[in-house]
Amino acid sequence: MTTSKSGANERPEGVPVVDFDLPSFKGVAESNAAWAKLRATSPVVWSDDNGGAWIVSSYDAVSEAFRNWQVLRSGRAVRTIPGPGGSPDLLPINAVPVNTTAMMIPEELDPPLWHPYRRIFNELLSPKKVEGTLYPRVKYWVTKFIDDVIESGKCDIVETLASGVPGAVVLEWLGFPEHEWHRFSAAFHNSSAYVPGAPNAQHYLDELEWAFDRIKEEVADLRERPRDNLTSYLANVTVNGERVPYEFATGMVNLAMSGGVDTTTSVTSSAFVHLHYHPEDRRRLLDEPELIDSAIEEFLRLYPPARTHGRTVVEDTELAGFKLRKNDRVILSEVSACHDEVAFPDANKFVIDRFPNRHLAFGLGPHRCAGSHIGRAMFKEMLTQVLERMPDYRLIEEELEEYPNCTALGGWSKVPITFTPGKRRL
Amino acid sequence: MKVLVRANRCQGHARCLAEGPEVYVLDDLGYNSTNIDNVPPHLREQARRGAMACPERAIAIIEESGSGAKASR
Numbered sequence: 001m002t003t004s005k006s007g008a009n010e011r012p013e014g015v016p017v018v019d020f021d022l023p024s025f026k027g028v029a030e031s032n033a034a035w036a037k038l039r040a041t042s043p044v045v046w047s048d049d050n051g052g053a054w055i056v057s058s059y060d061a062v063s064e065a066f067r068n069w070q071v072l073r074s075g076r077a078v079r080t081i082p083g084p085g086g087s088p089d090l091l092p093i094n095a096v097p098v099n100t101t102a103m104m105i106p107e108e109l110d111p112p113l114w115h116p117y118r119r120i121f122n123e124l125l126s127p128k129k130v131e132g133t134l135y136p137r138v139k140y141w142v143t144k145f146i147d148d149v150i151e152s153g154k155c156d157i158v159e160t161l162a163s164g165v166p167g168a169v170v171l172e173w174l175g176f177p178e179h180e181w182h183r184f185s186a187a188f189h190n191s192s193a194y195v196p197g198a199p200n201a202q203h204y205l206d207e208l209e210w211a212f213d214r215i216k217e218e219v220a221d222l223r224e225r226p227r228d229n230l231t232s233y234l235a236n237v238t239v240n241g242e243r244v245p246y247e248f249a250t251g252m253v254n255l256a257m258s259g260g261v262d263t264t265t266s267v268t269s270s271a272f273v274h275l276h277y278h279p280e281d282r283r284r285l286l287d288e289p290e291l292i293d294s295a296i297e298e299f300l301r302l303y304p305p306a307r308t309h310g311r312t313v314v315e316d317t318e319l320a321g322f323k324l325r326k327n328d329r330v331i332l333s334e335v336s337a338c339h340d341e342v343a344f345p346d347a348n349k350f351v352i353d354r355f356p357n358r359h360l361a362f363g364l365g366p367h368r369c370a371g372s373h374i375g376r377a378m379f380k381e382m383l384t385q386v387l388e389r390m391p392d393y394r395l396i397e398e399e400l401e402e403y404p405n406c407t408a409l410g411g412w413s414k415v416p417i418t419f420t421p422g423k424r425r426l
Numbered sequence: 427m428k429v430l431v432r433a434n435r436c437q438g439h440a441r442c443l444a445e446g447p448e449v450y451v452l453d454d455l456g457y458n459s460t461n462i463d464n465v466p467p468h469l470r471e472q473a474r475r476g477a478m479a480c481p482e483r484a485i486a487i488i489e490e491s492g493s494g495a496k497a498s499r
Contacts, residue, residue: 122455122457126455127440127443128454293444356475357479366437368437372439
């Protein structure tokens with residue numbers, strides 16, 4: 001536990017206090033166990049770690065917090081606050097604020113400023129748009145990437161599919177040249193999976209800065225010379241009667257890319273690992289393919305990609321009976337809410353036809369993941385084609401590699417598999 | 427049976443559409459404001475499941491029978 005430093009949030013009196021240093025948890029199993037222990041203690045606790053914050057772990061309290069967006073804010077506008085999240089250099093929507101100046105728009109905005117920007121994303125990513133416009137590209141890339149390996153009988157399914165497909169779909173849509181796709185995907189993946197602590201951490205942070213700088217350069221260029229792609233659209237879109245400010249345009253591209261490339265990867269890789277260790281679930285999906293939609297929701301509940309988010313309290317309020325003070329930091333745990341026995345009987349089990357399954361994998365309230373529909377579509381197509389084309393795949397267990405840091409995202413960096421070779425489709 | 431959607435609570439998860447594709451209609455931004463006074467019998471199960479699936483609890487189903495109305499959310 002860290003002692004309170006100057007500028008940190010002061011410990012409140014008369015509340016449960018725990019040691020809970022999120023970045024110190026190594027891997028999803030250790031992190032999940034810590035969350036389970038915390039839920040058994042109290043739905044809301046205080047921790048002095050990482051500058052001091054409330055930690056919210058129960059389904060009901062996390063839901064209440066997400067819905068109380070007027071008071072538990074996402075915006076960097078609250079930058080006069082002394083503690084973590086209050087600096088213009090820190091990303092306040094992360095549970096443990098991350099050092100970057102790159103804005104994420106509209107996730108870092110609160111209503112009313114949030115409204116027109118969220119509308120842009122909703123128009124682009126509605127269920128209807130995803131089905132009509134984006135799904136054909138999803139299907140193409142999944143088919144092609146499986147074609148690339150299907151005759152060989154082996155691949156790393158993260159590189160081939162779980163990371164490859166979201167990267168191709170999102171970066172093609174954004175209009176970045178194909179030779180840069182892998183570098184962008186790797187930059188976002190490595191910075192969340194390996195920082196802090198990995199020997200290469202500084203290199204990964206430098207790559208992330210490269211990605212943000214490259215976005216800035218592209219947006220600036222497209223404001224001079226518009227083209228027919230999504231980045232150009234976001235660079236020049238009209239908001240409140242005027243062309244979007246440059247910083248907000250780059251913020252939207254930052255979010256489309258970072259939200260798009262590594263989150264779907266996380267849950268998809270977890271599902272492939274799960275179906276190796278639970279052959280009975282794989283058998284059921286192969287025998288009853290109509291269960292795929294409920295299976296997808298259950299994978300999302302059991303392995304939510306975004307595990308935590310941060311909020312800042314802008315006026316004194318109550319949460320689950322606890323008195324939160326203006327300027328306090330709050331850590332909300334989607335993963336803990338998703339694993340809460342009170343809301344989900346047999347919460348630790350994969351129940352393939354669980355219903356209802358009101359999980360919080362995409363959050364709740366106005367900041368509900370704007371890409372949830374395209375994320376589901378990519379996940380479903382990857383799962384469907386793997387079950388059709390590599391139904392007998394086996395993991396090479398000793399070569400599995402998990403994200404070492406699962407503060408914000410959990411999942412697998414490397415999932416090498418072997419399978420009976422098959423035929424190409426394209 | 428009536429379906430009432432609290433539009434200010436809907437956040438566009440679209441779980442109602444997944445469970446009740448013949449009952450629920452979303453606007454171009456992906457939000458639901460489907461209010462139905464009388465759900466035909468063959469669609470009532472879809473309506474119920476769509477309401478139950480909503481993580482925002484934005485959909486109320488009002489069951490009307492001879493003995494009175496029962497609301498669930």
